Amino acid sequence: MTVDPPLRAQAGLDADTLVDLKRRLLAHQGELLGREGTLRARLAAEESATPNTFVAGAEGGAAAEADDEVIAMLHHDDAELNAVTAALTRLQDGQYGWCTHCGEEIGRARLLALPQAELCIACQDVLEHRGAL
Numbered sequence: 064m065t066v067d068p069p070l071r072a073q074a075g076l077d078a079d080t081l082v083d084l085k086r087r088l089l090a091h092q093g094e095l096l097g098r099e100g101t102l103r104a105r106l107a108a109e110e111s112a113t114p115n116t117f118v119a120g121a122e123g124g125a126a127a128e129a130d131d132e133v134i135a136m137l138h139h140d141d142a143e144l145n146a147v148t149a150a151l152t153r154l155q156d157g158q159y160g161w162c163t164h165c166g167e168e169i170g171r172a173r174l175l176a177l178p179q180a181e182l183c184i185a186c187q188d189v190l191e192h193r194g195a196l
């Protein structure tokens with residue numbers, strides 16, 4: 064078993080803050096993985112409840128809608144899981160806390176609110192308003 068090197072202060076964040084953020088990221092990762100299992104089980108159960116036969120009327124529509132909802136949640140969780148995993152990798156590589164686009168510090172307050180943030184608030188703003196960086 065390998066021991067992770069201790070986290071060093073970086074991007075204006077002290078080691079204690081980084082340890083705290085890492086703990087939160089790991090907890091979030093565990094939560095997302097657990098929920099993914101639950102959602103996939105739900106999807107499988109719904110699919111077996113409505114086999115390949117054509118289900119007419121409101122009942123079939125509702126089942127398809129429920130599937131769409133579960134699939135949308137899975138997509139959302141997947142994206143979040145990727146962001147959390149990427150943040151943990153950056154932490155380990157000493158790259159955490161800097162905007163992956165412009166290289167500026169993301170800032171302590173933003174990271175405390177959103178530990179998996181990979182963009183500074185300015186780049187995030189551009190992304191949200193223009194749809195691209």
Ligand SMILES: [Zn+2]
Pocket residue numbers: 162163164165166167182183184185186187
């Ligand atoms: Zn930036």
